[in-house]
Amino acid sequence: MFHVSRPRVHDWRQTRHGHKYQLDSVDQWILNNVACVDVTVVDFAGWYLEQFGLKTTCLESNSIAKLYWPECHVEPDVMTWRPTYISESHPVLFKNPWFLRYATIDQLILFLETWVRSLTIISFETRMVQYNYLKFKLIDLVRPRVSLEIEEVTDSLWKILPCTNTK
Amino acid sequence: MPKEYIVKSDHWRDQQLAGFKSASKHAILEQEKIMLDFVTQFPNVKWRWLGNQTNFRNICEKYVVLDQTDYQGVILFGSILCDLSTKQLVEKVRSLTHTVKFAYVGINRYQLTAHDIDILLPDSLDESLDVIMNYCDPTFERLHMFKEVDANHMVAAHPRDCYGLCRS
Numbered sequence: 001m002f003h004v005s006r007p008r009v010h011d012w013r014q015t016r017h018g019h020k021y022q023l024d025s026v027d028q029w030i031l032n033n034v035a036c037v038d039v040t041v042v043d044f045a046g047w048y049l050e051q052f053g054l055k056t057t058c059l060e061s062n063s064i065a066k067l068y069w070p071e072c073h074v075e076p077d078v079m080t081w082r083p084t085y086i087s088e089s090h091p092v093l094f095k096n097p098w099f100l101r102y103a104t105i106d107q108l109i110l111f112l113e114t115w116v117r118s119l120t121i122i123s124f125e126t127r128m129v130q131y132n133y134l135k136f137k138l139i140d141l142v143r144p145r146v147s148l149e150i151e152e153v154t155d156s157l158w159k160i161l162p163c164t165n166t167k
Numbered sequence: 168m169p170k171e172y173i174v175k176s177d178h179w180r181d182q183q184l185a186g187f188k189s190a191s192k193h194a195i196l197e198q199e200k201i202m203l204d205f206v207t208q209f210p211n212v213k214w215r216w217l218g219n220q221t222n223f224r225n226i227c228e229k230y231v232v233l234d235q236t237d238y239q240g241v242i243l244f245g246s247i248l249c250d251l252s253t254k255q256l257v258e259k260v261r262s263l264t265h266t267v268k269f270a271y272v273g274i275n276r277y278q279l280t281a282h283d284i285d286i287l288l289p290d291s292l293d294e295s296l297d298v299i300m301n302y303c304d305p306t307f308e309r310l311h312m313f314k315e316v317d318a319n320h321m322v323a324a325h326p327r328d329c330y331g332l333c334r335s
Contacts, residue, residue: 127277132292134253134282 023052026095026123026157033159034091034121043078044095045069057086061098079103079111088117095123104130105138109145112160116148120160198273198327199223201311202242205271205331206231212240212269219245244273244327253299254283260303270332272300276313293328300330307332 023031030039031052040057041049047058047069058065058072065072075083079099086092092115100108100122108129112120127133131141139152147163195203206214207230214231215238216224227233227242241263251259256279264270276292286302288295293312300307310329 130292132288132290132295134279134292134295135288135290 027052029153029157030093030121034093034119036091036119038087038090040086040090040092042092042094043097044093046093046095047072049093057090059083059086079107080114082114082117091119091121092116093121097122097124100124101128102130105141105145109142112142112146112148116160116162118162122158122160123156124158125156193222193226195223195226198329199226201329202244202271202273203227203230205310205329206240206242206269209240209269209333213238214269215241215267217241217243217247217263218273239267240269240271241267242271244271244329248272248274249278250280251278252281252283253279257284257299257303260300264304264332267332268334270307270330271310272307272330272332273327274300274330276328296328304332306334 027049030049031054034054037053038055038057039046039049040059041047042059043061045058045060045065045068047056049056058069059075059078060066060069060072061074061076061078063074066074073083073085075081079097100111103111126138129138131138139150139158143150149161149163151159153159206212206227210231212231213234215235216227216233218224224233233242243260243263248256248259256274260272264272274296276296282288282295284299284302286298288298297309300309307330310331313328
């Protein structure tokens with residue numbers, strides 16, 4: 001599934017022939033706003049970010065990814081499982097995670113609680129989570145239920161940090 | 168035998184069928200079956216096709232009579248109902264169904280852009296769609312719940328909330 005996060009599969013395929021990948025607006029935002037060079041990229045064939053100066057630790061849910069990036073780690077259940085070898089200080093990036101498509105709010109919250117240990121960037125189509133987007137904003141439903149600092153950069157881009165308030 | 172309609176794009180059907188082992192392009196998907204089950208209840212009705220021009224149209228012609236000019240029912244789903252606000256959806260559904268006795272309407276719940284009718288929606292999306300369709304015409308009845316469609320293929324599914332209209 002990882003190729004679906006590419007805006008144009010053709011562009012992505014060309015990277016196998018040495019072409020530089022054409023960045024989308026989320027990539028641009030990441031490169032402009034994530035200061036740390038070491039990042040964890042989860043299930044979006046994110047090794048292309050190495051071409052732009054980042055050092056990636058790649059997690060993929062399907063072993064086919066090994067054909068393209070042998071160093072990647074294969075984890076079939078990334079939604080509910082945060083491997084212990086993943087840094088708890090480096091930023092973690094998710095682009096169009098397939099498991100949030102049709103996820104319930106409870107599943108989304110469990111995912112956030114599992115994964116957010118450091119700066120976490122999630123690009124996803126919020127309305128594809130199962131809630132009434134005609135009546136509510138997803139962030140308003142999630143915020144009261146988690147101890148996380150969630151910033152809505154755009155409708156489809158969340159910047160999340162662990163809560164630093166200690167009472 | 169009806170003449171085969173020229174298929175413009177079967178990308179979505181192809182993707183769906185690819186998820187089923189050994190499925191042919193003539194296979195009928197679960198949510199398509201919901202539509203067929205509804206329209207075939209009325210064997211004497213001619214239907215105007217306002218769905219996507221996929222191979223499914225060819226399949227349907229084996230079960231019901233499709234006629235774009237002389238019809239008593241409409242089959243309405245797909246791109247014609249994409250990227251609409253609730254007000255636009257209501258206007259479109261009303262304008263396309265007000266002259267017929269029978270209608271099948273399939274809405275992709277994730278293709279609505281905003282709610283801009285002055286009615287309060289319930290908290291759940293299921294109930295909200297029911298309210299909106301009831302606002303189009305109180306005769307509309309839901310044919311199934313979203314969660315029952317393509318349950319094993321939710322990731323690739325093209326979710327559709329289906330409603331049937333039968334004016335006596």
